[in-house]
Amino acid sequence: MNRAESYLSARLQERADAGNLRRLPAIHAGVDLCSNDYLGIATHGLPQAFMPYDPGTxxxxxxxxxxxxxxxxxTETFIAAFHSAEAALIFNSGYDANTGLLSAIAGRDTVFIYDELCHASIIDGMRLSLCRHKYRFAHNDLVQLEELLQKHSTAxxxxxxxxxxxxxxxxxxxxAAIADLCDSYEAQLVVDEAHAxxxxxxxxxxxxxxxxxxxRVFARVHTFGKALGCHGAAIVGSAVLRQYLINFARSFIYTxxxxxxxxxxxxxxxxxxxSPGFSNAALHDNIAYFHRQADETGIPGLLPGAxxxxxVVTGGNEPTRQLAAALRDAGLLVHPILHPTVPLGMERLRICLHSFNTLQEIDLLVKTLQQWAGK
Incomplete structure (x- = not known):
């Protein structure tokens, strides 16, 4: 083993010793409660009238x-109009969009202020920029956000x-409150809309x-690999922003x-x-049903969210793995989210509901979670 591989092996062993070595998940059959295919487009396809043509590989x-x-x-013009924006620019992925956008728009004296739970692609985009001033605020904490804006708005x-x-x-x-604060302190707002x-x-x-x-939003990132069931992403904003990214976003230029x-x-x-035939109501009906059932039975660790x-925060890598295994044994696919993906003590199951999940499947999910909590 050469020196490079020895270094890699040592780092992997550190992860293994800590109990948080990542592995590709085994392939299991079961009810999908883990994917980002919220509307079922990726697995169930589009209505025949909207099937794409194949113009080349x-x-x-x-x-x-x-x-x-x-x-x-x-297509970019259509996307921009759909999201009520002046212009759009397609990137190869949401990761490329965030790294390209944030690395390009900041100079050395720019100040980034970001939510502590922002995605890794946002963190990496800021790291790749020339910006020397990056400050995070506690998740959704408007008081701390305003304190940072007050301190740095003159910079x-x-x-x-x-x-x-x-x-x-x-x-x-x-x-809405964040936009108000940005307006008050003349800050620009960037919103990643991947899961919306x-x-x-x-x-x-x-x-x-x-x-x-x-x-009132300077730039938005709309990712296609979640509910839209395909691949890529678009940054929407002004025509000036689009032209700037064509010139300066390295993840767009050099790929x-x-x-x-x-x-x-x-x-x-x-x-x-x-189209008039589209509706995401089935998804929202399933979300509401899940919460009604969860409220009736009580699920410890369930975070609020619509x-x-x-x-469902379980705390600890091993309990989270065990609960995921119990759900899998019940025929439900929910993958554990472990440290270091989330902070220590915040390990959890990340349950994804879909428009195609049945009420019986949701009942089984709630029953299995409740049974586990009662052990």
Whole structure:
């Protein structure tokens, strides 16, 4: 074993000794209560009328060389209008969108202020920027956010970064109040809408549009790999922002564009969301039913939240693994979320509800959780 592999092996052993070594999960059959396929598009497909055509397998290059097309730009125009924005720019993933956006828009004297539960891609985007000033505030804590804004608002450009729906807790940001604070201190607001896209709003436009805040948010990231059941992401905002990202976002400039087929699928899904036949009501009915059943039986550790993500904090990697195994034995697929993905003591089950889950499946989920709690 060479020195490089010895170093890697030692780091892996440290993880194993701490009981938090990550492994790809085993493949099990069962009821899907773990995926981000909230609307069932990825597994059940689109209605036949919206099925995409197959225009080709490869983009042939970056968007700035040979990978651009009229179809890609038309899709971006549709996405922008759907989310009540002036312009949109497609990236290859939500991770690429966040790292490209945040690394590009900040100079050395920019101040980033961000929620402590922001996704790793947001943290990495800020790290990749030239920005030397990054401050986090306690989750959804408006008092601490305002204290940081008061302290740093005279320093120059201030950018506040939050998510609309948080991926591990499933709760929503108090976006209207955050937008008010940003307006008061002349800060720019960036919102990651990954887990709100397709889910929140009558057409799935996201929380920003649902609250009528689209003209007060500098940039939004809409990810396609969750409820939309495909791949990629779009940053929506002003035409100036789009042109700036084309020039400065490295994760856009220096990568092969999404293939035409992927663009076709994205466009098809958005046409479906915009159609009269689309509804996400079944998903929200299932979320409401889960909470009614949970309130009746009581589930210790269940965090409040009205999104498709429901978190049950168990505390400790081993108890979380054991509860996930009990659910799997009942035919329910819920994966444990362990440290270091979440802080020590906050290990949990991340339950994802879907439009296609039946009431009987939800009853079984609640019953199994309650039985486990009673042990």
């Amino acid at each position: 490869g983009a042939t290059g970056s968007r700035l060389i040979s990978g651009n097309s009229a179809f890609a730009e038309e 120059g450009q201030v950018i506040v970064v939050v998510e609309s729906v948080y991926s591990m807790d499933g709760d929503t940001a108090p976006l 896209t397709g889910v929140i709003g009558p057409r799935g436009e996201g929380l920003v549009c649902a609250l009528g805040l689209h003209e 092969t564009a999404l293939p035409p087929h992927a663009i076709s699928v994205i466009g098809a899904v958005y046409r479906y969301l915009a 999104s498709a993500i429901q978190a």
